[in-house]
Amino acid sequence: MTKTALVTGAACGIGRACALALADAGFDIALVDLREVEMAATARDIEARGVRTLTFQADVSDFARAHAVVDQIIATWRRLDVLLNNAGAPSPKPIIEISEAEFDRAISVNLKSCFNYIHAAAPIMLGQDTGGRIISISSINALSGGVTSAVSKHAYAAAKAGILGLTRSLAKELGPNVSVNAICPGIIATDLLRDLIGQREAELTAGIAMGRLGKPEDVASIVRYLAVEAHMFMTGQHFVVDGFQWSC
Ligand SMILES: NC(=O)c1ccc[n+]([C@@H]2O[C@H](COP(=O)([O-])OP(=O)(O)OC[C@H]3O[C@@H](n4cnc5c(N)ncnc54)[C@H](O)[C@@H]3O)[C@@H](O)[C@H]2O)c1
Numbered sequence: 203m204t205k206t207a208l209v210t211g212a213a214c215g216i217g218r219a220c221a222l223a224l225a226d227a228g229f230d231i232a233l234v235d236l237r238e239v240e241m242a243a244t245a246r247d248i249e250a251r252g253v254r255t256l257t258f259q260a261d262v263s264d265f266a267r268a269h270a271v272v273d274q275i276i277a278t279w280r281r282l283d284v285l286l287n288n289a290g291a292p293s294p295k296p297i298i299e300i301s302e303a304e305f306d307r308a309i310s311v312n313l314k315s316c317f318n319y320i321h322a323a324a325p326i327m328l329g330q331d332t333g334g335r336i337i338s339i340s341s342i343n344a345l346s347g348g349v350t351s352a353v354s355k356h357a358y359a360a361a362k363a364g365i366l367g368l369t370r371s372l373a374k375e376l377g378p379n380v381s382v383n384a385i386c387p388g389i390i391a392t393d394l395l396r397d398l399i400g401q402r403e404a405e406l407t408a409g410i411a412m413g414r415l416g417k418p419e420d421v422a423s424i425v426r427y428l429a430v431e432a433h434m435f436m437t438g439q440h441f442v443v444d445g446f447q448w449s450c
Pocket residue numbers: 210211212213214215216217234235236237260261262263288289290291292311339340341342386387388389390391392393394395
């Protein structure tokens with residue numbers, strides 16, 4: 203029996219690294235992303251590791267589409283073992299400039315997206331003998347309010363903090379057969395932060411105890427660890443992966 207994982211935002215960055223790490227652990231991978239070309243390239247790299255893929259071009263903020271994606275995975279593979287809610291996007295606007303629509307969009311893409319996919323996946327996982335693993339990518343911003351820029355991150359930080367509440371509450375609701383955890387990355391060198399890193403890399407690195415910026419693989423190794431059955435006794439937690447970012 204091959205286990206299966208659904209990874210949102212799997213085309214690039216952290217999601218791509220996590221999808222590859224789960225493929226290396228033997229999971230078939232369903233990818234969800236807006237970017238079709240990059241997603242197809244990641245799917246090819248996953249299949250080269252000898253596992254199967256399904257790809258879905260979808261906006262994670264769309265509730266009905268999340269259900270359609272999970273329905274299609276179950277129709278094809280009959281099981282869903284791991285859900286990784288990774289897709290997200292920044293919303294760097296001060297409170298006096300942000301519109302209601304921009305705030306709503308930040309919450310939809312970063313927080314409601316997790317609800318959408320958990321709502322679709324939880325009944326499947328609860329009905330499986332082996333349960334399931336749900337992991338959501340929050341951010342160090344959930345704890346700090348935003349550390350890497352002078353630009354306000356209140357909408358993003360609020361959404362990412364919401365993921366931590368969702369995680370703790372659903373760990374109680376979905377246990378004991380389904381574990382629910384979150385990861386709070388610090389500065390990870392991906393497209394999302396390319397502009398910021400380009401201008402301030404030396405300054406940012408100086409404030410990190412490990413002496414370097416994070417790599418997508420630093421997050422992927424924790425995702426792989428949490429996805430493995432032996433670690434089921436850890437649930438309702440958030441794991442900070444930031445190299446101890448103490449002054450930036
Ligand atoms: N890079 C960092 O330093 C960092 C730090 C903390 C948290 N995070 C979080 O990690 C996650 C991944 O970030 P990343 O750095 O890899 O970003 P990225 O921009 O490199 O990749 C994000 C992926 O998600 C996809 N995506 C974005 N919005 C989407 C939507 N509405 N529907 C479907 N797909 C969508 C993008 O197309 C892209 O493939 C995000 O949730 C981000 O908030 C990143």
